[in-house]
């Protein structure tokens with residue numbers, strides 16, 4: 001189904017656990033001290049190579065936010081969510097920021113090797129779709 005346009009990031013990155021697509025630069029990381037239903041999560045200023053799901057009100061750890069689910073642009077796995085709006089004054093700093101669940105991505109320090117892997121396996125994926 002055509003080519004997926006993916007952004008290339010430079011420097012240290014965090015990558016999709018399944019397809020190794022680059023998701024965020026390490027210097028966009030705001031906090032590692034987040035939690036979600038699957039465990040730990042990281043807060044980022046900016047992530048790339050994603051697409052957005054539905055926006056909805058969700059109560060996370062007893063705080064209600066308007067959030068949008070985010071998914072990997074290449075493999076489609078859910079990655080986390082974007083904070084659209086917070087109802088608590090103390091949580092306003094999260095608005096417009098992205099949360100990636102820690103179990104959904106990997107540290108991309110060896111991203112050049114991962115990239116070779118990704119390209120060769122992605123053609124197999126397309127045949128089965």
Ligand SMILES: [Zn+2]
Pocket residue numbers: 016017018019020021072073074075076077
């Ligand atoms: Zn992926």
